[in-house]
Amino acid sequence: MIQFTKMHGLGNDFMVVDGVTQNVFFSPDQIRRLADRNFGIGFDQLLLVEPPYDPDLDFHYQIFNADGGEVEQCGNGARCFARFVRNKGLINKYKIRVSTSSGKMTLRLERDGNVTVNMGVPVTEPGKIPFRAKRPEKTYLLQTPKQTFLCGAISMGNPHCVLEVDNVDTADVEEIGQMLTKHERFPKGVNVGFMQVVDRGHIKLRVYERGAAETLACGTGACAAVAIGILQNKLDRQVKVDLPGGRLTINWEGEGKPLWMTGPAEHVFDGQIQL
Numbered sequence: 001m002i003q004f005t006k007m008h009g010l011g012n013d014f015m016v017v018d019g020v021t022q023n024v025f026f027s028p029d030q031i032r033r034l035a036d037r038n039f040g041i042g043f044d045q046l047l048l049v050e051p052p053y054d055p056d057l058d059f060h061y062q063i064f065n066a067d068g069g070e071v072e073q074c075g076n077g078a079r080c081f082a083r084f085v086r087n088k089g090l091i092n093k094y095k096i097r098v099s100t101s102s103g104k105m106t107l108r109l110e111r112d113g114n115v116t117v118n119m120g121v122p123v124t125e126p127g128k129i130p131f132r133a134k135r136p137e138k139t140y141l142l143q144t145p146k147q148t149f150l151c152g153a154i155s156m157g158n159p160h161c162v163l164e165v166d167n168v169d170t171a172d173v174e175e176i177g178q179m180l181t182k183h184e185r186f187p188k189g190v191n192v193g194f195m196q197v198v199d200r201g202h203i204k205l206r207v208y209e210r211g212a213a214e215t216l217a218c219g220t221g222a223c224a225a226v227a228i229g230i231l232q233n234k235l236d237r238q239v240k241v242d243l244p245g246g247r248l249t250i251n252w253e254g255e256g257k258p259l260w261m262t263g264p265a266e267h268v269f270d271g272q273i274q275l
C-alpha cells in the first residue's frame with residue numbers, strides 16, 4: 001500500500017507522496033490512471049518527495065502532470081510540498097531548501113499559514129524557454145492555421161506563453177489553449193496564460209496548463225504573467241494575481257533578479273492506495 005496526501009494550492013490539486021520513507025515508483029500509465037477524476041484519485045499534478053541530491057538541500061521532489069509527463073517546476077506544488085514535509089514531520093524548519101529538475105529553491109512557511117517561494121530568475125532567452133525565436137522580444141507573433149496571436153514567452157523553469165485579453169471571463173481558454181500548448185515553436189510544449197491587466201498592481205489570469213488543461217490556478221503561470229507584464233511595462237513590481245481559484249502575490253524587481261510568490265497551501269485528506 002502507498003500512503004499519499006491530497007492537497008491543493010488555490011484549487012490546483014495534487015497527490016503528494018513521501019518517497020523518503022516509502023520506496024515508490026510510478027509509471028506514466030499509473031500516473032494517468034491515478035490522475036483520473038472518475039477512476040482514480042484525481043489531481044492536476046503528482047508530487048513525489050525524495051531525499052536531497054545535494055548536502056545543502058533538505059529534499060528533492062519530482063513533478064508529474066496528469067498526462068504522466070515529468071515537468072521541471074510547479075509553483076502551487078512548491079507551496080504544498082513545504083506544508084506537506086512540515087505536517088509529516090519530515091522537517092522541523094520554517095525555511096526549506098529543495099531542488100526540482102529545474103534547479104534549487106528556497107521556501108518559507110509563514111506564520112499566517114501562507115508559503116513564500118523564491119521562484120528563481122525568470123528566463124527570457126528563447127533557447128532556454130525553449131521557444132523558437134532569433135532573440136528575446138517583449139512580444140512575439142504566434143501563427144496558427146486559424147489566426148495569429150501576440151504573446152510574451154518566458155521560463156519559470158517550465159515554459160510559458162502569455163496572451164493579454166480584455167476579459168478573462170470571456171476568453172476562449174479551451175480552444176486557444178489547446179491550439180497553442182503544442183505549438184511547433186515550443187518544442188517541449190507550453191503553458192498558456194490569459195492575462196487581463198486590471199491596473200499596474202493587479203491582474204486577472206486563467207491558465208491552460210501543458211499536460212493538464214485549464215486548472216483553477218497555476219503558480220508558475222502567475223509568475224510568468226507578472227514577469228511578462230513588468231517587461232512590457234504594464235505592471236509594477238508587486239502584483240496581486242486573481243486566478244479562478246484565488247489570489248497569489250508576486251514580487252519581482254526585474255531582469256536578472258529572483259521572483260517571489262506568496263500564497264496558501266491546503267491539506268485535504270490522507271489516503272492509501274494499492275498500485
Ligand SMILES: N[C@H](CCC[C@H](N)C(=O)O)C(=O)O
Nearest residue numbers: 074075076158209210219220
Ligand atoms: N503544467 C505545468 C506544471 C505544473 C505547473 C502549475 N500547476 C503551477 O502551479 O506552477 C507544466 O507542464 O509546466
